[in-house]
Amino acid sequence: MNSFVYDIPTKVYFGENQLGNLGKELKKFGSKVLLTYGGGSIKKIGLYDKVVKEIKEAGLELFELSGIEPNPRIDSVREGIAICKKEKIDVLLAVGGGSTIDATKFMAAGAFVEHDPWDFFVNDAPITQALPIVSILTLSATGSEMDTGGVISNPETQDKLGRQGRPMLPAVSFLDPTTTYTVSPYQTACGSSDIMSHILEVYFNLNQDLYMLDCFMEGLMKTVIKYAPIAMKNPTNYEARANLMWASSWAINGFIRGGKQQAWSCHPIEHEISAIYDITHGLGLAILTPRWMEYCLNEKTVSKYVQFGINVFGINSTLPPMEIAKESIERLNDFFFNQLELKSTFTELNIDDSNFELMAKKACDEGVIEGFIPLNESDIKKIYEMCL
Amino acid sequence: MNSFVYDIPTKVYFGENQLGNLGKELKKFGSKVLLTYGGGSIKKIGLYDKVVKEIKEAGLELFELSGIEPNPRIDSVREGIAICKKEKIDVLLAVGGGSTIDATKFMAAGAFVEHDPWDFFVNDAPITQALPIVSILTLSATGSEMDTGGVISNPETQDKLGRQGRPMLPAVSFLDPTTTYTVSPYQTACGSSDIMSHILEVYFNLNQDLYMLDCFMEGLMKTVIKYAPIAMKNPTNYEARANLMWASSWAINGFIRGGKQQAWSCHPIEHEISAIYDITHGLGLAILTPRWMEYCLNEKTVSKYVQFGINVFGINSTLPPMEIAKESIERLNDFFFNQLELKSTFTELNIDDSNFELMAKKACDEGVIEGFIPLNESDIKKIYEMCL
Numbered sequence: 001m002n003s004f005v006y007d008i009p010t011k012v013y014f015g016e017n018q019l020g021n022l023g024k025e026l027k028k029f030g031s032k033v034l035l036t037y038g039g040g041s042i043k044k045i046g047l048y049d050k051v052v053k054e055i056k057e058a059g060l061e062l063f064e065l066s067g068i069e070p071n072p073r074i075d076s077v078r079e080g081i082a083i084c085k086k087e088k089i090d091v092l093l094a095v096g097g098g099s100t101i102d103a104t105k106f107m108a109a110g111a112f113v114e115h116d117p118w119d120f121f122v123n124d125a126p127i128t129q130a131l132p133i134v135s136i137l138t139l140s141a142t143g144s145e146m147d148t149g150g151v152i153s154n155p156e157t158q159d160k161l162g163r164q165g166r167p168m169l170p171a172v173s174f175l176d177p178t179t180t181y182t183v184s185p186y187q188t189a190c191g192s193s194d195i196m197s198h199i200l201e202v203y204f205n206l207n208q209d210l211y212m213l214d215c216f217m218e219g220l221m222k223t224v225i226k227y228a229p230i231a232m233k234n235p236t237n238y239e240a241r242a243n244l245m246w247a248s249s250w251a252i253n254g255f256i257r258g259g260k261q262q263a264w265s266c267h268p269i270e271h272e273i274s275a276i277y278d279i280t281h282g283l284g285l286a287i288l289t290p291r292w293m294e295y296c297l298n299e300k301t302v303s304k305y306v307q308f309g310i311n312v313f314g315i316n317s318t319l320p321p322m323e324i325a326k327e328s329i330e331r332l333n334d335f336f337f338n339q340l341e342l343k344s345t346f347t348e349l350n351i352d353d354s355n356f357e358l359m360a361k362k363a364c365d366e367g368v369i370e371g372f373i374p375l376n377e378s379d380i381k382k383i384y385e386m387c388l
Numbered sequence: 389m390n391s392f393v394y395d396i397p398t399k400v401y402f403g404e405n406q407l408g409n410l411g412k413e414l415k416k417f418g419s420k421v422l423l424t425y426g427g428g429s430i431k432k433i434g435l436y437d438k439v440v441k442e443i444k445e446a447g448l449e450l451f452e453l454s455g456i457e458p459n460p461r462i463d464s465v466r467e468g469i470a471i472c473k474k475e476k477i478d479v480l481l482a483v484g485g486g487s488t489i490d491a492t493k494f495m496a497a498g499a500f501v502e503h504d505p506w507d508f509f510v511n512d513a514p515i516t517q518a519l520p521i522v523s524i525l526t527l528s529a530t531g532s533e534m535d536t537g538g539v540i541s542n543p544e545t546q547d548k549l550g551r552q553g554r555p556m557l558p559a560v561s562f563l564d565p566t567t568t569y570t571v572s573p574y575q576t577a578c579g580s581s582d583i584m585s586h587i588l589e590v591y592f593n594l595n596q597d598l599y600m601l602d603c604f605m606e607g608l609m610k611t612v613i614k615y616a617p618i619a620m621k622n623p624t625n626y627e628a629r630a631n632l633m634w635a636s637s638w639a640i641n642g643f644i645r646g647g648k649q650q651a652w653s654c655h656p657i658e659h660e661i662s663a664i665y666d667i668t669h670g671l672g673l674a675i676l677t678p679r680w681m682e683y684c685l686n687e688k689t690v691s692k693y694v695q696f697g698i699n700v701f702g703i704n705s706t707l708p709p710m711e712i713a714k715e716s717i718e719r720l721n722d723f724f725f726n727q728l729e730l731k732s733t734f735t736e737l738n739i740d741d742s743n744f745e746l747m748a749k750k751a752c753d754e755g756v757i758e759g760f761i762p763l764n765e766s767d768i769k770k771i772y773e774m775c776l
Contacts, residue, residue, distance in 0.1 A: 014646075247600050
């Protein structure tokens with residue numbers, strides 16, 4: 001069991017009618033606010049007007065950057081950095097889903113450096129400072145509202161790369177489940193798949209660590225499995241939206257990891273797909289994850305599948321281990337493709353094998369992904385092929 | 389479902405060999421450190437020497453206050469405050485269990501006021517500031533290392549009272565499971581009983597709240613039930629000590645509460661016992677808790693017992709609800725009195741009914757405890773009687 005440092009000081013206002021606290025929280029950081037958002041859905045649901053009202057009433061100066069893409073691009077980051085520098089922004093307010101918050105994180109970090117922000121991804125440029133970030137979440141998925149990382153796409157190079165940086169942890173996040181009422185069943189499904197994957201990437205681990213955290217991960221997975229279908233069928237079910245929202249934060253804020261050391265597997269493998277084909281990240285993960293589990297199953301790894309099958313899906317514990325393991329993968333398939341109604345193959349998304357070699361190479365650019373089991377280029381290509 | 393604010397910025401160094409970070413963490417707050425501890429057990433285990441070495445190597449000035457009692461007394465708090473004021477202490481370093489950390493919290497708050505610190509407990513004197521607190525935990529029990537509250541005894545008035553205060557949240561806590569290796573089986577049992585009670589006080593609640601948090605509480609309880617007996621039998625089992633230690637923090641840091649509003653029941657009822665008889669808090673809780681559950685069980689409340697019995701103890705879910713409920717109480721009895729080997733009645737502790745009326749009156753000094761079910765003076769007296 002490894003030692004670790006737990007340090008997640010993000011303050012969260014959870015629930016309805018918390019926006020009255022926005023002004024006072026922003027003010028702690030200064031007077032010039034850069035509001036960042038995506039395609040305008042926050043205007044449709046009336047959130048934009050409420051946010052602007054709070055900012056104005058607090059006497060703060062408002063700047064805006066809209067149009068941040070799903071799978072946000074490095075150009076948006078560059079644009080945000082230019083505004084931060086020119087206007088001497090004090091605090092960034094990201095309103096949206098993970099894409100908006102991710103992009104905003106690198107604007108906050110980029111405001112302190114002279115080099116191009118893509119250097120954070122390809123040249124390991126250090127992230128030692130960032131402007132303070134406040135977020136208002138409108139999609140339960142990436143957990144960016146309470147973690148230190150983000151993923152940015154570069155269409156020129158067909159790269160989609162992640163980077164962590166402690167200074168980019170949001171200082172304050174507002175999580176109002178009602179802001180996710182208008183999220184479509186499809187996007188709810190993709191977000192839930194993303195949350196599930198964040199947990200599975202940590203849970204499927206052969207290193208002994210805190211049992212307590214395994215229990216918590218199982219609880220998080222049961223929560224997603226229970227409430228994602230409810231939220232899809234009944235988009236204004238507060239209970240379902242609230243559970244998914246708080247689960248999204250805790251799936252990835254670092255708490256469940258404890259002292260576990262392990263690279264993630266499905267995320268980097270998926271990023272190569274959405275970098276080229278621009279599909280929704282959660283959809284790619286849903287297709288990949290059960291195949292990855294199937295690929296990794298063997299006599300050495302089976303015990304983790306057994307634990308998963310019994311504790312998350314309630315599979316009969318008296319069955320032979322390998323049977324429980326296979327049944328657990330079946331149940332996960334059922335969740336992704338029947339309950340969440342997601343497409344189950346690359347073929348249905350018009351993705352063929354023409355880029356698999358390149359994608360597999362890029363997914364393990366250091367030769368091997370040291371995850372649940374080590375995966376090299378050839379392993380990853382096989383997993384892609386299983387998804388056809 | 390209620391809204392809530394999540395805000396727990398305590399930084400935790402978890403695991404062995406983390407003490408090398410102590411100096412740099414203390415230095416952030418200044419140069420004058422008041423080290424507080426109890427009866428000297430930290431000297432026996434060699435922790436005192438290590439701590440002093442780190443402080444000296446960091447070039448900090450060291451002051452000391454030892455002798456803080458289990459069930460810490462207001463006089464110790466007064467003594468600490470006097471040192472803080474006289475020496476212009478910058479940061480307090482509490483090394484010990486919940487008693488030491490609790491007492492230290494009120495020294496930190498008391499350093500900023502002119503009135504007697506007992507006013508924090510009886511006259512609702514505001515806690516608006518406190519000196520920064522760093523803790524090194526040596527007993528898994530109260531969760532004081534990551535929460536905002538504490539409990540102090542006043543032998544003159546036979547009062548034992550709790551108080552919360554946001555500024556008293558420890559800034560940094562060191563949780564090294566090996567520092568609990570020398571905790572006796574009995575104290576391990578009492579600490580584990582305290583942790584269980586912290587969870588049960590929140591879990592037994594009829595207000596609908598986040599399912600995800602119920603799952604987490606069930607995981608915490610399964611953790612304590614699994615590892616407390618192991619730690620008693622094999623005191624140097626790292627895994628057992630580590631799970632109990634991290635569970636102790638998360639049982640009470642506020643996370644599991646979410647938006648639930650409810651007074652605690654067993655804690656105030658127990659405090660009246662240990663205020664007069666000076667028994668270990670966790671022992672009192674173990675005796676009281678199953679009786680309290682028995683007293684509160686009825687057709688309206690049974691569903692919570694059913695959830696508890698099935699999810700924590702794996703009781704057969706096809707049994708009639710009332711049967712599951714009663715079995716769940718039996719299983720908890722078994723845990724406290726067979727597994728943890730704690731005494732199960734007041735009679736065995738030489739506590740008779742002579743003070744029950746007074747204790748019941750003081751336990752609900754506002755007329756009623758608005759907990760899982762409302763309890764008035766007469767209810768509490770009956771629960772005490774069930775413990776004979």
